[in-house]
Amino acid sequence: MKEVDWKRVSEELDAQGSAVIEGLLQRPQCDALTALYEHEAAFRKRIVMARHGYGRGEYKYFNYPLPDLVTELRTSLYPQLQPIANAWNELMPGTTSKSTFSFSRTAICSWMAL
Numbered sequence: 001m002k003e004v005d006w007k008r009v010s011e012e013l014d015a016q017g018s019a020v021i022e023g024l025l026q027r028p029q030c031d032a033l034t035a036l037y038e039h040e041a042a043f044r045k046r047i048v049m050a051r052h053g054y055g056r057g058e059y060k061y062f063n064y065p066l067p068d069l070v071t072e073l074r075t076s077l078y079p080q081l082q083p084i085a086n087a088w089n090e091l092m093p094g095t096t097s098k099s100t101f102s103f104s105r106t107a108i109c110s111w112m113a114l
């Protein structure tokens with residue numbers, strides 16, 4: 001996996017709520033993950049966004065065990081994303097450091113379920 005400029009990623013997340021990490025995966029890796037989408041057995045749950053009033057589109061949660069690449073991404077990205085998520089949580093109105101939920105590995109990994 002390529003070296004990531006986490007300062008830039010954090011600044012982009014703060015500024016616009018999203019960040020692109022160009023080159024994080026190679027084209028064959030992206031193609032392999034994309035190809036899985038058509039295989040229902042690879043997923044445990046499908047969410048249709050319109051059903052919940054979230055707009056258009058859908059997403060799916062992988063079954064366990066996760067594909068190796070997804071496990072590798074979670075393992076390598078989590079340590080960098082956890083402090084960003086916790087910093088955002090500290091900024092939420094009505095929270096204090098003593099009462100704030102601290103984003104755990106499980107919470108971040110669930111968010112990254114693809």
